[in-house]
Amino acid sequence: MSAESGNDPVVVIGLGRFGSSLAVELMRRGTEVLAIDHRPKVVQSLAGELTHVVAADATDMEALRQLGVAEFGRAVVAIGSDLEASILATSLLVELEVADIWAKAVSRQHGRILERIGAKHIVLPEHDMGERVAHLVSGRMLDYMEIDSNFALVKTRPPHEYVGVPLGETRLRRKHGVTIVCVKTQGSEFTYADATTVLQYGDIIVVAGPVDRVERFAELP
Numbered sequence: 001m002s003a004e005s006g007n008d009p010v011v012v013i014g015l016g017r018f019g020s021s022l023a024v025e026l027m028r029r030g031t032e033v034l035a036i037d038h039r040p041k042v043v044q045s046l047a048g049e050l051t052h053v054v055a056a057d058a059t060d061m062e063a064l065r066q067l068g069v070a071e072f073g074r075a076v077v078a079i080g081s082d083l084e085a086s087i088l089a090t091s092l093l094v095e096l097e098v099a100d101i102w103a104k105a106v107s108r109q110h111g112r113i114l115e116r117i118g119a120k121h122i123v124l125p126e127h128d129m130g131e132r133v134a135h136l137v138s139g140r141m142l143d144y145m146e147i148d149s150n151f152a153l154v155k156t157r158p159p160h161e162y163v164g165v166p167l168g169e170t171r172l173r174r175k176h177g178v179t180i181v182c183v184k185t186q187g188s189e190f191t192y193a194d195a196t197t198v199l200q201y202g203d204i205i206v207v208a209g210p211v212d213r214v215e216r217f218a219e220l221p
């Protein structure tokens with residue numbers, strides 16, 4: 001189907017932990033969702049939370065056609081462990097010309113196959129979360145999010161040398177190649193940081209920059 005927009009309806013196939021959380025969150029955000037799972041029990045248990053949830057086999061082309069899946073511009077295949085079903089369902093969505101297909105993979109090889117078939121976006125939840133937690137466990141970061149292959153946002157505490165001085169006077173970007181995006185002082189909300197911002201002990205900051213740079217910055221005493 002045609003070019004997708006943020007609020008176009010989405011088909012979610014496979015309502016395990018990943019697919020059901022995704023479908024419920026999409027609905028909460030005002031996106032219309034058609035949720036499909038072949039286990040009637042799963043469908044029943046989600047009927048109260050999702051408006052359109054049906055029991056059907058997503059590897060059955062006829063079933064997908066009858067559900068009007070071809071009319072959708074976006075779909076998520078959230079089947080993980082059953083590789084055959086994941087691959088077949090994805091290829092049927094491609095055949096139905098669903099333009100924007102997101103597919104969950106359990107391994108990089110699985111992801112590569114789904115990409116070759118025609119899925120535009122591959123999600124590796126276990127791998128991605130594992131990498132993220134590794135950053136949190138091994139460092140002093142409070143949170144970590146890689147937003148591109150070599151660019152990350154890190155939530156951390158300000159290093160000593162940046163406390164009590166307006167950020168504009170610290171030459172922080174030149175020295176460390178990172179930017180402090182926003183700051184939260186105890187008892188208040190996050191606000192944007194600018195050249196006049198003076199950090200205090202106990203503040204929480206969000207730092208943006210290349211992965212190795214933000215990692216090094218977060219390790220400063």
Ligand code: ATP
Nearest residue numbers: 014015016017018037038057058079080081082085
């Ligand atoms: P999660 O980690 O999200 O809980 P998982 O990686 O263990 O899930 P699976 O259990 O393989 O993934 O699949 C998720 C859901 O997909 C299950 O609820 C399963 O019933 C459903 N599913 C599997 N095959 C099909 C299919 N052919 N058609 C529709 N739904 C399917």
